[in-house]
Amino acid sequence: MSDQANLRVQRLRDAGYKLTNARLTILTILEQHGGHMTSADVLEEVDAVAPEIGRASVFRSLDLFTRLSLIRPTYINDSSTPTYVLLPGGHHHHIICTNCDRVIEFEDCHLEKLEHELEQKFRVRLTGHLLEFYGLCDNCAARQPD
Amino acid sequence: MSDQANLRVQRLRDAGYKLTNARLTILTILEQHGGHMTSADVLEEVDAVAPEIGRASVFRSLDLFTRLSLIRPTYINDSSTPTYVLLPGGHHHHIICTNCDRVIEFEDCHLEKLEHELEQKFRVRLTGHLLEFYGLCDNCAARQPD
């Protein structure tokens, strides 16, 4: 198990939740897929790997992980179904083409400073963030000039 | 009609879409509510203001506006239902409490530079962005110490 994965398991424990087979399986699946899966993707993979785990548990786990800021639902594709994104300790940001739904990932910085400022200003405790830019990818931009 | 609103209408026209009553009504509703509405909120308001507009048109319009980067669906509350956020010309960012779902908005900067860098690096044409931080708000942080 990767360090990142251990960290997530730790967060589960720390928050007082049980480390069940369902939760561990789903977390592992998310990690293995690079952390970009729709709920349907997860359901399908769970069915393939551990068919004894029920639909409901998948949704319950995804909800829990979201509350713990381990993952974040976001609308990437056709909308209507969320894509869950792993929120790593580090950075994870998107450029989403609003025409063809292509996703470009990029590493970014400059946000740690802002994060600290916000924590002080609003007295919050921040555990993750997601930055998304929207627009046209190179292909779509070329085909659709002003 | 505000300048911002005019701008949005302009974007619709420019993209070659008709300026129908349904679209205009829905856009107006979004503007009037400060740009933070779930699909259910919009449906309800449409029903109150212009009951002749059908459900389907509401969803079709929200999809269109999303493709045009006028709005963005995001998971703010209980998940499962999207909240649509107006993407203004300016800034509009969130801190979302993953415990009580409170949303704190903040103005931000430092992103224009990054936006330009990304446009050049990936040859994309960006039209909007959304930055969200996740964690515990002051209330929830106080009640849930390490």
Add this chain to the structure above:
DNA sequence: TTAGATGCAAATAGTTTGCATTTGT
């Protein structure tokens, strides 16, 4: 030991589709 989590299947939303009709340009 026992509160918390699970799996199942049925119920509930939320969203999309097909098509005849209407509307903006």
Add this chain to the structure above:
DNA sequence: ACAAATGCAAACTATTTGCATCTAA
């Protein structure tokens, strides 16, 4: 004039709930 968009209602799909059973701590 006519392609594009609408409204309706029915079809679909994704998600949630209730409850008896099981399990991690």
